[in-house]
Amino acid sequence: MAALFSTRPFSGRLLSLMVALLGLTCPAFSASADQDGGNNMQFPWDKMRLPRHVIPVHYDLLIHPNLTTLTFSGSAKIEITVTQQTSSVILHSKRLHITKAAIEAGAGGARSVQEVRVLEHQPFEQVALLAAEPLRPGHSYTVSIHYSANLSESFHGFYKSTCRTQDGELRVLASTQFQPTAARMAFPCFDEPAFKARFSIKIRREPKHLALSNMPI
Structure with a gap:
């Protein structure tokens, strides 16, 4: 079952989420991103700030x-x-294992999808999606990324926590803290305040579990 969160435009940082869960099943994936310099390929960007010629408009997250x-x-x-x-x-991406990535262009029956190669540059917590065909100015595209990760042991990103009920029972939950630069630990994103976008979010959970958000549900 999925709980859907649709949000208004959010400036700079994604909403916070808290999910109280007690035993979901989830496949684990291995990383497919090449490390910086793997196979003699150079990372195509050398600055800490992201380039400004690719602009996010909307995120659809599961x-x-x-x-x-x-x-x-x-x-x-x-x-x-x-x-x-x-x-x-x-x-941006930090400690995420990207298993598949693609870029989709066009609309309706004219849509075309190309698989992309993923390079990782850990010092700047960045990944590059390398397209076989250049992306053209004035056009819109959809980037699709599948990934997995461990829940953080710190209070940053998407992390594990615990709480006790009124009866003293210990419960495990997952929560988020994305400020100032930890959204990249939960999903690949343009994790800078200048990149404002809309978000649609689905949390996959069982009916007996609860998902909370600080934005309208």
Whole structure:
């Protein structure tokens, strides 16, 4: 079962989420992103700030936490616009294992999808999606990324926590803290205040479990 959260435009940071869960099942994936310099490929960006010619418009997120294995998996579909020709999309990702990525162009029956290669640059917490065909200015695209990760042991990103009921029973929950730069630990994103976008979020859970948000549900 999925709980849907639709949000208004949010400036700079994603909403906070808290999911009280007691035993979901979730597949674990291995990383497919190449480390910086793997196979003699150079990371196509050398600055800490992201380039400004790829702009996110809307995020469609599905996140599936598993409090049994202390992991989570997810998918992100990010609508972007391009202001100058480029063969790469640079965004933030930290401790996420990307298993599949693609870029979709066009609309209706004219849609085309191309698989992309993923490079990772850990010092700047960035990943690059390398497209075989250049993205053209003035066009809109959809970036699709599937990934998995461990829940954080700190109070940053998407992390594991606990609480006690009035009867003293210990419960496990997953919560988020994205400020100032920890949204990238929950899903690949343009994790800078200048990149404002809309979000639609689904949390996969069982009916007996509860998902809370600080934005309208």
